[in-house]
Amino acid sequence: MADRPRDLADRMARRRAPADGFLRQTLTLPRDEARAAARAFFASFPKAAYMSGVESWRELPGDRIEFTLKRLPSAD
Template identity: 40%
Template structure:
């Protein structure tokens, strides 16, 4: 189910290139930090979004690669 207009726009444009992770809190911090610390590759910058805590205490987040501004 599409929750927001932005999700619909991403789906229609075909640019939604996200990876979704579900990890314990400490592992989620480490994984997110890995992506934040790496330099942009091939003109794309990793962005952490949709970060939320699940009822079981794990963290779910998505990493999307957005084009950099040249």
């Protein structure tokens, strides 16, 4: 069975880990759930302390959002 382009992209992304020290989490959720998840993330990891942010996002069919959140591992 042939791999989908997304499968190939996922495998390639796992091979190259960013060396910038940030922890990343990629989610794919319906729009309202994505908004709630992002709010909860920023409540848990404030931008001022963790340099947290949305690294990238895109709209998918079916009103779903794929987004990557990033933050530093600890607030020093």
